[in-house]
Amino acid sequence: MSKDDHFNSIVRMINIGCSILSIIGSMFIILSFIFIRKIREIYHIRIVLSIGGANLIFTLAGLGSIIPDILKNDGQNPICKAFGFARQLGSVSSLFLTAVFAVMVLLCATSKLPDIRRYEKLTIIPVVLVS
């Protein structure tokens, strides 16, 4: 095994370890939302759920290297392209949603607008579409 292969296998192990933690974290949010009614009543939970979903997609898409031969030939195969698409979608959605969350917290603290939750719903769909 060459030095590069050894290094790559270490990075791959770290990648998998971090991914497993991320999947557990994201699934915790999603499953809590699905199974616990009281969680669904929390104000910003839809954005948090969307962030959890985006992170799950982003993390799973980063695990492409565990599928044999997916990265060969410079990743010129439909599976790698699908993973790349999911990674891009998940990463940008996640970034935008964190910004939306920050704006919603600010609005919640400072604005006197009635029914701010309506804006929350309105922002999630365009964010995903743009991503």
Place this chain on the structure above:
Amino acid sequence: MALYLLLADKLGYSYLVCWIRNDLSRLETLILVFAEFYGILPLVLLVNLYCFIKTINHTRGSMSKRQAYQLLFFPLVLLVCFLGALVDRIVMSKDTDSGPVWLRIWNISGAQFFGFLNALIYGYNKNIRNIVWQSAKCGCRCRKERTINPSHNSIMASRPFLTNNSESNESSEQMPVTISTRR
């Protein structure tokens, strides 16, 4: 944005993951990588910082120091997870294989760790923890009572969250993100 990459055939191998292809010209890769992600990152970071600092200033009287620090964790996580990847990308754009090892590891592990840290700061605050804990406790109690006395089933099912007032008051006095949420 993702659709453009797919239709323009720019997706492929990108150092241990599938993303924007490495085999494009260096300038093209750099432009795409920054237009599609790393250019957006500083903007989002600034929006986060601005919003949370303004929130802290606005609610200074009603917010504890700990809660204020908790709000600043949100942009901090973004920075910690993607700063390595950003620097690694800049280094790679100059000379593909000369990036230091620790930067590569930071790049890969930071991005993959993002989901976990996000779940911790967004979804694992004290309020949510209390609700999950209470419902888990109730779930166990419901199951026990069901085995002891099956006639309790309908009563327990109609009241899945048996919490007294003091408990529910306590749970609503947590993170600033969720204090003002009960409208």
